[in-house]
Amino acid sequence: MVDPIKVYPPKPSKVYFYGTCLVDMFYPDAGMAGIQLLEREGIEVIFPENQTCCGQPAYTSGYHDEARAVAKAQLGLFPEDWPIVVPSGSCGGMMRKHYPALFKDTGDDVKAAEIAGRVWELTDFLLNVCHIKLEDLGEPTTVAMHTSCSARREMGVAEVGPKLLGQLSNVNLVEQVRTEECCGFGGTFAIRHPEISGAMVSEKVDAIVDTGAKDFVTTDCGCLMNIAGYAEKNRKPLEGQHILSFLWERTSAKKGERS
Amino acid sequence: MSETAHQSPHHIDVKEFHPRAQAAIHNPKIRQNFRKAMDGLMSKRKSAFEGWDLETLRDLGANIRLRALANLPDLLEQLEEKLTENGIKVHWALDSDEACRIVRDICVARDAKSVIKGKSMVSEEMELNHYLEGQGIEALESDLGEYIVQLAGETPSHIIMPAIHKNTGEISELMHEKTGTDLSHDVEYLTAAARQQLREKFMNADVGVSGVNFAVAETGTLCLVENEGNGRMTTTVPPCHIAVTGIEKVVPNLEDVTALMALLTRSATGQHITTYFNMISGPRKADEMDGPEEVHLVLVDNGRSSIYQDDELLDTLRCIRCGACMNHCPVYTRVGGHTYGTTYPGPIGKILMPHLIGLDEGRHLPTASSLCGACGEVCPVKIPIPDLLVRLRQESVDGDKLHPARVTGHGAKRGAMEAMIWKGWSWMHAHPGAYRFGTNMAARFRMLQPGQIGGWTQYRTAPKLAPKTLHEKLKERGQ
Numbered sequence: 001m002v003d004p005i006k007v008y009p010p011k012p013s014k015v016y017f018y019g020t021c022l023v024d025m026f027y028p029d030a031g032m033a034g035i036q037l038l039e040r041e042g043i044e045v046i047f048p049e050n051q052t053c054c055g056q057p058a059y060t061s062g063y064h065d066e067a068r069a070v071a072k073a074q075l076g077l078f079p080e081d082w083p084i085v086v087p088s089g090s091c092g093g094m095m096r097k098h099y100p101a102l103f104k105d106t107g108d109d110v111k112a113a114e115i116a117g118r119v120w121e122l123t124d125f126l127l128n129v130c131h132i133k134l135e136d137l138g139e140p141t142t143v144a145m146h147t148s149c150s151a152r153r154e155m156g157v158a159e160v161g162p163k164l165l166g167q168l169s170n171v172n173l174v175e176q177v178r179t180e181e182c183c184g185f186g187g188t189f190a191i192r193h194p195e196i197s198g199a200m201v202s203e204k205v206d207a208i209v210d211t212g213a214k215d216f217v218t219t220d221c222g223c224l225m226n227i228a229g230y231a232e233k234n235r236k237p238l239e240g241q242h243i244l245s246f247l248w249e250r251t252s253a254k255k256g257e258r259s
Numbered sequence: 260m261s262e263t264a265h266q267s268p269h270h271i272d273v274k275e276f277h278p279r280a281q282a283a284i285h286n287p288k289i290r291q292n293f294r295k296a297m298d299g300l301m302s303k304r305k306s307a308f309e310g311w312d313l314e315t316l317r318d319l320g321a322n323i324r325l326r327a328l329a330n331l332p333d334l335l336e337q338l339e340e341k342l343t344e345n346g347i348k349v350h351w352a353l354d355s356d357e358a359c360r361i362v363r364d365i366c367v368a369r370d371a372k373s374v375i376k377g378k379s380m381v382s383e384e385m386e387l388n389h390y391l392e393g394q395g396i397e398a399l400e401s402d403l404g405e406y407i408v409q410l411a412g413e414t415p416s417h418i419i420m421p422a423i424h425k426n427t428g429e430i431s432e433l434m435h436e437k438t439g440t441d442l443s444h445d446v447e448y449l450t451a452a453a454r455q456q457l458r459e460k461f462m463n464a465d466v467g468v469s470g471v472n473f474a475v476a477e478t479g480t481l482c483l484v485e486n487e488g489n490g491r492m493t494t495t496v497p498p499c500h501i502a503v504t505g506i507e508k509v510v511p512n513l514e515d516v517t518a519l520m521a522l523l524t525r526s527a528t529g530q531h532i533t534t535y536f537n538m539i540s541g542p543r544k545a546d547e548m549d550g551p552e553e554v555h556l557v558l559v560d561n562g563r564s565s566i567y568q569d570d571e572l573l574d575t576l577r578c579i580r581c582g583a584c585m586n587h588c589p590v591y592t593r594v595g596g597h598t599y600g601t602t603y604p605g606p607i608g609k610i611l612m613p614h615l616i617g618l619d620e621g622r623h624l625p626t627a628s629s630l631c632g633a634c635g636e637v638c639p640v641k642i643p644i645p646d647l648l649v650r651l652r653q654e655s656v657d658g659d660k661l662h663p664a665r666v667t668g669h670g671a672k673r674g675a676m677e678a679m680i681w682k683g684w685s686w687m688h689a690h691p692g693a694y695r696f697g698t699n700m701a702a703r704f705r706m707l708q709p710g711q712i713g714g715w716t717q718y719r720t721a722p723k724l725a726p727k728t729l730h731e732k733l734k735e736r737g738q
């Protein structure tokens with residue numbers, strides 16, 4: 001669990017942007033939206049080119065040697081003491097919460113802990129460090145939101161998404177029943193236990209569809225893939241977007257293309 | 260430990276988790292019964308803690324348990340000393356078999372033919388009923404839920420509410436068939452009928468067996484929480500009372516019980532307090548009217564002391580068996596308790612059972628979680644269940660040379676193919692040039708992306724690779 005009291009840093013002039021492998025390959029527009037939102041707040045965004053993946057898939061599958069090798073390759077990417085922002089609660093949670101455990105008893109433990117302390121989930125950073133003010137330029141719409149379990153429970157940002165969406169004057173945010181329940185993604189869980197995961201995502205999609213919203217936004221690409229993928233395959237009237245793409249689209253004059 | 264020590268009387272194969280999960284998912288009755296019950300329990304817990312500073316209370320609960328475990332050997336000695344002073348006879352059992360034999364020997368010494376039982380998960384762990392029956396001693400469950408489960412020839416599907424998988428109609432039919440009561444949906448009638456049947460047994464039982472919620476070292480007191488009064492009957496009516504408990508249930512002082520009780524009942528059933536709270540401090544004294552002539556406590560190890568050796572796994576022993584982790588687990592809600600095939604189902608079962616049965620048997624348990632964290636969030640003593648699941652996953656594939664595995668049967672889940680995939684994955688992601696080349700190629704040839712990805716596309720469409728990676732987009736932008 002995340003510390004109940006978070007100590008936010010003052011707004012910096014520069015940040016490191018950690019894209020995550022899912023954003024990189026499947027939802028690059030969410031990454032671009034995140035970068036543009038930061039830049040609009042006057043922050044210079046540094047994208048270390050050698051970033052790959054935080055190592056979480058192997059870590060949660062129990063392959064800690066393999067996860068450590070990948071995570072170690074990320075440790076050298078953030079030499080200055082700028083904040084590291086991540087457009088994902090789950091990769092953020094991996095770096096912030098699990099890196100210290102992963103590097104326990106290695107020579108890298110101090111470095112891992114130092115980096116962990118600088119990691120922020122991007123929407124949390126925009127709201128509570130940048131104090132972003134959003135001006136809604138979009139048409140009236142109704143959306144539901146799904147906060148990933150790691151964003152909710154590891155990064156403690158369940159309140160952040162609704163607050164940001166609440167700043168958008170033309171957006172009606174509706175809440176589905178059992179909003180805090182897992183969508184059934186869980187990385188390799190969805191593949192190892194397809195029936196259980198399928199049951200979870202089907203109920204999640206039904207709950208969102210029942211709100212009447214045709215669109216949902218989420219903090220994490222894994223959940224997005226899961227919920228939107230189920231809706232598509234089962235022809236449910238529901239489309240999803242990463243919350244950063246949504247925020248950028250609604251607040252930038254030029255419409256960004258959907259990923 | 261003998262070979263048969265952990266064989267279920269119903270021959271449930273823990274390894275068959277997957278097919279059982281599949282069957283449960285497709286059984287609308289199970290889905291409905293559990294969803295309804297768990298929704299109810301979740302909302303009850305929520306309202307029971309309203310107005311409380313839950314985080315502070317959880318910290319307190321965790322600290323009490325941590326302190327107790329830090330001094331466990333000393334506390335157990337103190338407990339034994341105090342209990343003995345109070346006239347309670349203390350027995351130590353290394354495993355289930357030994358614990359069963361101790362209970363039998365006490366019964367045999369009293370020439371006992373019938374045992375009445377209060378609710379006790381450790382006795383389920385020991386499969387005591389099954390064992391006693393084999394010895395010609397009748398053992399009857401007196402907790403209503405346990406009684407129903409016993410009538411059905413099943414095991415409990417929840418640690419607090421053993422028969423939660425059945426609805427009233429099913430219970431009515433079962434009682435009609437087994438005991439001849441009328442078919443009725445009237446809960447009061449059914450309860451009264453069961454009570455009637457049990458009353459007679461209570462009066463004639465030679466021995467009462469119960470569990471223990473907290474054993475207080477300071478005073479040598481056994482605390483028992485319950486709602487039906489059957490616990491009180493079990494521990495006072497028969498002339499001999501045997502309590503069985505895991506060695507971890509000891510707490511230093513009486514005042515520790517107050518905080519733990521407040522957490523236990525609210526977390527479990529959303530009750531502020533239970534109907535009965537029994538404190539047993541010894542057999543009947545010479546000038547007392549009632550109570551048993553002799554009282555025994557069987558302290559069961561059954562793998563616990565090996566968990567105790569490990570700084571991380573030790574946290575498992577903090578558990579006060581409230582069941583909140585089950586009530587909030589999205590997996591448990593979908594598949595129900597019997598799917599696990601273990602004495603303790605749900606999140607706590609997944610982290611506890613591998614120690615009791617080994618990872619060769621229980622290798623699927625740690626993977627059957629999306630690591631959503633709901634269990635850890637509600638656990639009143641703050642057991643980091645998701646972290647322990649990851650630790651056990653690591654042990655089940657021997658995936659960490661730096662921190663070698665300790666649980667028996669470690670490595671049982673390691674497959675050559677899977678290990679190779681992770682090795683390849685690791686190499687590629689530890690080499691940024693290779694990663695960029697690979698992801699660029701994948702984006703370019705995304706049309707060749709497979710449309711079917713095993714279990715994933717059974718329920719969802721395959722995710723679509725973007726035409727350009729974020730790396731490429733930023734490069735074009737000159738970053």
Ligand code: SF4
Binds near residue numbers: 581585607634639
């Ligand atoms: S692990 Fe925690 S939540 Fe689960 S039964 Fe034990 S004390 Fe209760």
